[in-house]
Amino acid sequence: MNLHSITVRVISSTLNAPFMTHLQRVTRREALIIEVMDTDGRVGYGEADPFSSPWYSEETIQTCRLMLKEFLIPILLANRSLQPEKLDQIWAGVRGNHMAKSGLSQAIWDLYAKQQGVYLGKLFGSTKSTVEAGAVIAANDPERAVDQIETLEKTGHYKRYKIKISRKNDFELLTKIRHHFPDLPLMADANSDYSLADADHLCHLDQFHLMMLEQPLAYNDLTDHAILQKIIKTPICLDESIGSYQDAANAIQLQSGQVVTIKMGRVGGWSQAVRILNLCVTHSIPVWCGGMIEFGIAKAHNIALASLDGFSLPGDLFASHHYWKQDIVTPAIAIDQGMVMxxxxxxxxxVVDRPALDALTDHHEVYCKKVK
Structure with missing residues (x-):
């Protein structure tokens, strides 16, 4: 793979509606769009989706920009025989910074698939023609949550609904939703708002017959989750706790939960995501593809990832128009009867919509390979 240049764009757009959790209220979203061009003029696209401040992870837009500029891109451009499957080895001297690595590795894999003339998912064994889509409801007010579900049921018939909860609103939210939708496939995402001291409280959530309770305890914990899972009936889903293959292996050994969500950005890109998927499949752990309020490029990568056979539960795969008045890919990503083509x-x-991408670009930098 002979590279010519790498472009990093900072883009931003206002969300159609605020995205609210107990940690943050997001009204405007930034992202890094990474374009890798080869010497024949083909372009691969990736997207890095840290938030503007470190409320979800330690990485931010600015730290990712720095890591790409000072380390990841120079290392990549200095490599004489680039092979996508060797990216983890190439960046072995750079610890962490998974979102920065993921965005750049996505672009490399997209470019490689285009060079091979094949759909990206098929490089990893994809055989599916559709994938199941799940929706996220991030509203603190129960009436608003019910309204959001009713709207989504009319437009997309999503295969499951994930409700953002906290210790302040969990019973009120879930009671209201279950009253209106007694049979709705429902899960709850706590974003680490509870501690093991809340075990009795969390046991009472069993009455809502949730598919799973996502990340109830600390974002970097595995041991307390293992204790909690022995106490509550609802399956625990690990999200933030799974930042690497080793985290997943440790979670399985400790029996920290019964479900895993894989976010490509959180674990460092395609290779690591597929390794974790294969590990979970080996141990019969159900897996689904998580989301990060992405633009269309990251969503396209997620669709390809979710199309792999090991993903058995609906992923966070919204239609383009849900978050954005104007997405950056065409055709727009659509949901039909809960499925994504x-x-x-x-x-x-x-296809990346270049005029739309240009319109959302706040800043860009181009890094060219030096010719000797």
């Missing part, structure tokens, strides 16, 4: 075109399978 898996494309078959080379690379990520979608």
């Amino acid at each position: 898996v494309p078959n075109e080379p690379g990520i399978g979608f």
Whole structure:
């Protein structure tokens, strides 16, 4: 793979509606769009989606920009025989910084798939023509949550609904939703708002017959989750706790939960995501593909990832129009009866809308390979 240049764009757009958790209220979203061009003029696209401040993870837009500029891109451009499957080895001297690595590795894999003339998912064994889509409800007010579900049920018929909860609103929210939708496939995401001292309280959530309770305890914990899972009936889903293959292996050994969500950005890109998926499949752990309020490029990569056979539960795969008045891929990502069509075109399978991308770009930098 002969590279010519790498472009990093900072883009931003206002959300159609605020995204609220107990940790943060997000009204405007930034992202890094990474374009890798080869010497034949083909372009691969990736997207890094840290938030603007470190409320979800230690990485931010600015730290990712720095890591890409000072370390990851120079290392990549200095490599004489680039092979996508060797990216983890190439960056072995850079610890952590998974979102920065993920965005750049996505672009490399997209470019490689285009060079091979094949859909990206098929490089990893994808055989699915559709994937199941799940929705996220991030509203503190129960009436608003019910309204959001009713709207989504009319437009997309999503296969499951994830409700953002906290210790302040969990019973009120879930009681209201269950009253209106007694049979709705429902899960709850706590974003680490509870501690093991809340075990009795969390046991009472069993009455809502949730598919799973996502990340109830600390974002970096595995041992307390293992204790909690022995106390509550609701399956625990690990999200933030799974930041690497080793985290997943430790969680399985400790029996810290019964479900895993894989976020490509959180674990460092395609190779690590697939390794964790294969590990979970080996141990019969149900897996689904998580989301990060992405733009269309990251969503396209997630669709390709979710199309792999090991993903058995609906992922966070919203339609383009849910978050954005104007997304950056075409055709727009759509949900039909709770399903997303898996494309078959080379690379990520979608075309990047360059005018839309340019309109959302706040800043960009170009890094060219030095010719000796």
